[in-house]
Amino acid sequence: DADVTQTPRNRITKTGKRIMLECSQTKGHDRMYWYRQDPGLGLRLIYYSFDVKDINKGEISDGYSVSRQAQAKFSLSLESAIPNQTALYFCATSDLRARTDTQYFGPGTRLTVL
Amino acid sequence: AQSVTQPDIHITVSEGASLELRCNYSYGATPYLFWYVQSPGQGLQLLLKYFSGDTLVQGIKGFEAEFKRSQSSFNLRKPSVHWSDAAEYFCAVARLGTSYGKLTFGQGTILTVHP
Numbered sequence: 729d730a731d732v733t734q735t736p737r738n739r740i741t742k743t744g745k746r747i748m749l750e751c752s753q754t755k756g757h758d759r760m761y762w763y764r765q766d767p768g769l770g771l772r773l774i775y776y777s778f779d780v781k782d783i784n785k786g787e788i789s790d791g792y793s794v795s796r797q798a799q800a801k802f803s804l805s806l807e808s809a810i811p812n813q814t815a816l817y818f819c820a821t822s823d824l825r826a827r828t829d830t831q832y833f834g835p836g837t838r839l840t841v842l
Numbered sequence: 843a844q845s846v847t848q849p850d851i852h853i854t855v856s857e858g859a860s861l862e863l864r865c866n867y868s869y870g871a872t873p874y875l876f877w878y879v880q881s882p883g884q885g886l887q888l889l890l891k892y893f894s895g896d897t898l899v900q901g902i903k904g905f906e907a908e909f910k911r912s913q914s915s916f917n918l919r920k921p922s923v924h925w926s927d928a929a930e931y932f933c934a935v936a937r938l939g940t941s942y943g944k945l946t947f948g949q950g951t952i953l954t955v956h957p
Contacts (some may be wrong), residue, residue, distance in 0.1 A: 832888070835879075
């Protein structure tokens with residue numbers, strides 16, 4: 729089984745709808761991240777969390793919110809989706825105890841906002 | 843602020859040919875450096891990483907990368923490319939000794955392999 733899972737894998741929605749993307753991990757890592765990927769822009773950090781009680785904004789957090797329900801679960805919400813939020817979204821995890829803090833990525837969620 | 847540049851958006855090579863993907867970073871201190879690969883429809887997989895020691899690092903799938911501080915570069919190489927190497931490759935940099943390992947990614951390089 730995959731260490732980092734994301735649901736759904738694909739989603740098509742309409743402008744103004746509320747969307748939640750979910751991420752679960754079995755790696756036992758304390759840090760979790762949400763990124764979005766756009767062609768030609770690489771990955772950009774939306775939010776990150778050190779533990780259940782710690783949530784931090786990344787470089788492009790406007791229009792997004794997150795919830796860390798447990799150490800293993802980190803959800804990303806789009807309160808009112810807009811077309812320019814169409815992108816590939818990745819969840820990642822890392823281990824505070826690891827010296828290099830290497831991040832491990834889920835398979836991604838492709839979101840299309842019409 | 844740290845930044846990463848991958849000058850080549852798209853590279854095409856023949857199967858069996860050698861490969862070098864370029865990565866330049868901007869950062870005031872010694873960074874952690876990473877190469878990730880994204881196969882079509884897949885997430886990102888770590889190929890290799892550098893954080894200290896030997897500047898030539900070996901990764902999975904026969905890849906290697908060399909950290910050159912004087913050139914602020916961390917280029918990825920493979921002596922003989924296989925068709926299965928066709929993918930998008932991302933270079934990333936993270937800060938050392940900070941409260942979290944924030945990754946800054948380059949724009950990515952798409953590799954096409956001709957038979």
